[in-house]
Amino acid sequence: MSNLRDNIGMFMEYLSIEKNCSPLTIEHYEKDIMHFAAFMKQQAISDFAAVSYVLVRHYLVVLHESSYSRNTVARKISSLRSFFKFLNREGMLSHNPFAMASLPKKGRQLPHFLYEEEMKQLFSVCRLDDPLGQRNQAILELLYGTGIRVAECCSILIKDIDFFVESVLIKGKGRKERFVPLGSFALSAITRYIEGGRNELAKKSEKRFDSLFLNYRGEPLSARSVRNILNSIIEQSSLNVHISPHVLRHTFATHMLNEGADLRAVQELLGHAHLSSTQVYTHVTKDHLKKIYNNAHPRA
The missing domain is CATH 1.10.443.10 (Intergrase catalytic core)
Structure with a gap:
């Protein structure tokens, strides 16, 4: 699990320094990735390099069967796609298993405002x-x-x-x-x-x-x-x-x-x-x- 945390830590540093993301955005990324890391642990997988497209499909099924909204599912997949793209770019992975994962169509909500x-x-x-x-x-x-x-x-x-x-x-x-x-x-x-x-x-x-x-x-x-x-x-x-x-x-x-x-x-x-x-x-x-x-x- 320490190797997973190192990978996540590197990505958080990248978001903060290179992408200049806000603390709240970084917090959401970390929560989404840690949620997937917990899922990996349940599947007895301890390395991001071992994640396959089949596992991603299984994770999508779990998300859809949960009470998450379509927007939340879309955000989680988008976060993980960016994370694995980063690992691939840094040479820690040879592929991005989330590249082919389709995002659910987001529900369009009108913004709440005050009169x-x-x-x-x-x-x-x-x-x-x-x-x-x-x-x-x-x-x-x-x-x-x-x-x-x-x-x-x-x-x-x-x-x-x-x-x-x-x-x-x-x-x-x-x-x-x-x-x-x-x-x-x-x-x-x-x-x-x-x-x-x-x-x-x-x-x-x-x-x-x-x-x-x-x-x-x-x-x-x-x-x-x-x-x-x-x-x-x-x-x-x-x-x-x-x-x-x-x-x-x-x-x-x-x-x-x-x-x-x-x-x-x-x-x-x-x-x-x-x-x-x-x-x-x-x-x-x-x-x-x-x-x-x-x-x-x-x-x-």
């Missing part, structure tokens, strides 16, 4: 006379106002914000960088936090950090902490909805398109490599338009 009235309730929760409240308000305004990913939010440094041109430098997936405009509300919340709350939080630590967002100990905020902050905001509000950084990303894109924004402009703002990733939001806007039509047209 403008719901967002207004969230913005009224944070205490603006408190350092943590100022920070949380700045996070909420930034995530909704830019549509950036949670990992991108946590990696922002103070120097990445250009107050003169009102934009922020975002370091996205695969080391790709993009400038995203900052709206007046986000800019105001960030300014309040930097000039007030952040200074108070920074005093909690003997070290000095350049990260924009700090935790209560004065250290850089983690993605997990941002999710906990959003859950806390929901609990304090009267809303009975699920919220996550990605829901705010969905909300940003949906509201932009509902107000007539160009699809390619939204693609660039979101940092999507492919337009197809952005097009899922057009289904939401079509439903929105249909609802308006049915409610407003006398012969709908």
Whole structure:
């Protein structure tokens, strides 16, 4: 099993250093590969080089017989295909047994988003006379106002914000960088936090950090902490909805398109490599338009 862990460790290092994947992405890869490694152990196979296409087919059957969704199965197979491709490239395998494995067709789910009235309730929760409240308000305004990913939010440094041109430098997936405009509300919340709350939080630590967002100990905020902050905001509000950084990303894109924004402009703002990733939001806007039509047209 130690040899398996060495192989997995090398791949995790490759994802982190060469591919610049986010910690959450790396965590998902590791869980998927470790799940297959446990399956190999059940089959008395102790080396990735001994994995055959027949074993892969058996594993697919096990996955389909389990309660996993099609999307989860597709992700697991995709993770393992990438992992075995890496081992093959590094000369540790002579073949990729997952190369021929077909991915199940993913179920298309419309992204969950919040309505403008719901967002207004969230913005009224944070205490603006408190350092943590100022920070949380700045996070909420930034995530909704830019549509950036949670990992991108946590990696922002103070120097990445250009107050003169009102934009922020975002370091996205695969080391790709993009400038995203900052709206007046986000800019105001960030300014309040930097000039007030952040200074108070920074005093909690003997070290000095350049990260924009700090935790209560004065250290850089983690993605997990941002999710906990959003859950806390929901609990304090009267809303009975699920919220996550990605829901705010969905909300940003949906509201932009509902107000007539160009699809390619939204693609660039979101940092999507492919337009197809952005097009899922057009289904939401079509439903929105249909609802308006049915409610407003006398012969709908």
